[in-house]
Amino acid sequence: MEIAELWDPEPGWLNTASYGLPPRPAWEALQAALSDWRVGATSWEPWDGSTTRARESFARLIGADSENVFVGSTVSAALAPIAAALPDGAKVLTDDVEFTSNVFPWQVHADRGIEVIAVPGDDVVGRITPGIDLVAVSAVQSSTGAVLDLPAVVAASKQIGALVVIDATQAVGWHPITVDGVDALIAHSYKWLMAPRGATLGYLSPRLQERCRPSAAGWYAARDIHGSYYGPVMELDPGARRFDQSPAWFSFVGAAPALELIEEIGVETINRHNLALANEFRAGLGLEPSNSAIVSTRLPGAQEAFAAAGIRAAVRGGKLRASFHIYSTRDDVQQALSALKPLIRG
Ligand SMILES: Cc1ncc(COP(=O)(O)O)c(C=O)c1O
Structure with missing residues (x-):
């Protein structure tokens, strides 16, 4: 079974920093x-x-x-x-x-x-x-x-x-x-x-x-x-x-x-996957790449834009917090960026 098939996330879950989604063996x-x-x-x-x-x-x-x-x-x-x-x-x-x-x-x-x-x-x-x-x-x-x-x-x-x-x-x-x-x-x-x-x-x-x-x-x-x-x-x-x-x-x-x-998957593999997505998201927001799977940025209106698009992220300390894990996908990133597009200058 492919790694990605071990989870069934509804698209737009960008909040593993709040809670992670169980892989199939854990759920079963x-x-x-x-x-x-x-x-x-x-x-x-x-x-x-x-x-x-x-x-x-x-x-x-x-x-x-x-x-x-x-x-x-x-x-x-x-x-x-x-x-x-x-x-x-x-x-x-x-x-x-x-x-x-x-x-x-x-x-x-x-x-x-x-x-x-x-x-x-x-x-x-x-x-x-x-x-x-x-x-x-x-x-x-x-x-x-x-x-x-x-x-x-x-x-x-x-x-x-x-x-x-x-x-x-x-x-x-x-x-x-x-x-x-x-x-x-x-x-x-x-x-x-x-x-x-x-x-x-x-x-x-x-x-x-x-x-x-x-x-x-x-x-x-x-x-x-x-x-x-x-x-x-x-x-x-x-x-x-x-x-x-x-x-x-x-x-x-x-x-x-x-x-x-x-x-079994390996933390290094997970790390690469998560950072690639987090940095793709950062690039779309005009931010420098970082070494974290958690992206935090001040973007007024982001919470409302995400809510309207059905994207589940968090707000902490007045900043948008989006987090990416092994079951997150490039589609999640693109969906999040298009929801935020009207707010991004540039
Ligand atoms: C860094 C960190 N530590 C601990 C927790 C949870 O704490 P506890 O296990 O005491 O409920 C959280 C939850 O968000 C956390 O982010």
């Missing part, structure tokens, strides 16, 4: 699980097998050992134990347009002196100076599509001994990324990984695992999951699994085949 696995659930055809363990598959696939996608990968529900909940482990008075550096799931988890500790310093994206690397304890930034910004210079962030943080925490929700799946030099890398999988919402995956470096309390631990965080349903004896998994939140089964049932498909 989810429908099968829902059918079984409806009539009680199976126990839940086969659904849970998807959690392990998703964990292992995610680990491969980010160049990590799956023993250092945990599962959860949201980015903000995944960051909470890291924030709780910061000493009183710690300083956290972030981007001033950072998505708040990577801002509020630090800010809720303001009463014990945790301070969030938010600077423009272009200034982040330069502000990684002595006194900063942790750098919390997105690999790709949700509102602007800006791609982080991760090696520069890692190098500057290493110089001063700061922790590096990356929200990779807008990156993993299309932007090649690894955990080299990173302490935590978290991604909610319902956008570029094309899973149902509710399956979050995260890497925690061994040194950060040591510093954090697994404050959401329950039966699923135990070394022996199926021997730990009842009673006061607690033996948690020695690896990152002790930070697992017990999984939302069906989200992971959809996540595992989608992640595995991304591996």
Whole structure:
């Protein structure tokens, strides 16, 4: 089957930065699980097998050992134990347009002196100076599509001994990324990984695992999951699994085949496809090419023009945001450009 035949998008979906569309294997696995659930055809363990598959696939996608990968529900909940482990008075550096799931988890500790310093994206690397304890930034910004210079962030943080925490929700799946030099890398999988919402995956470096309390631990965080349903004896998994939140089964049932498909197609292939379309769209708008699958531009009237043409994109920070993924086509680009034509000067 051709890659493009694995999806059934209605033309004009330019909003993967909000949510991704499930590939056929993910959709079918989810429908099968829902059918079984409806009539009680199976126990839940086969659904849970998807959690392990998703964990292992995610680990491969980010160049990590799956023993250092945990599962959860949201980015903000995944960051909470890291924030709780910061000493009183710690300083956290972030981007001033950072998505708040990577801002509020630090800010809720303001009463014990945790301070969030938010600077423009272009200034982040330069502000990684002595006194900063942790750098919390997105690999790709949700509102602007800006791609982080991760090696520069890692190098500057290493110089001063700061922790590096990356929200990779807008990156993993299309932007090649690894955990080299990173302490935590978290991604909610319902956008570029094309899973149902509710399956979050995260890497925690061994040194950060040591510093954090697994404050959401329950039966699923135990070394022996199926021997730990009842009673006061607690033996948690020695690896990152002790930070697992017990999984939302069906989200992971959809996540595992989608992640595995991304591996099969290859992130480099997806990256080329997405950037070609994003840059074709940019060229039509008279913009320079960029390195992002997310195009953000101020174009008054664009929202209305898209709505009239049935094109689904987003507006963030007063700017049009259009995003392109593996199921997006040149027809989508051309349709979007013709909808915007009356607004484009030139
Ligand atoms: C960069 C980024 N992180 C996280 C999220 C979602 O956060 P959460 O998983 O806490 O709901 C989004 C959603 O738009 C996002 O763009």
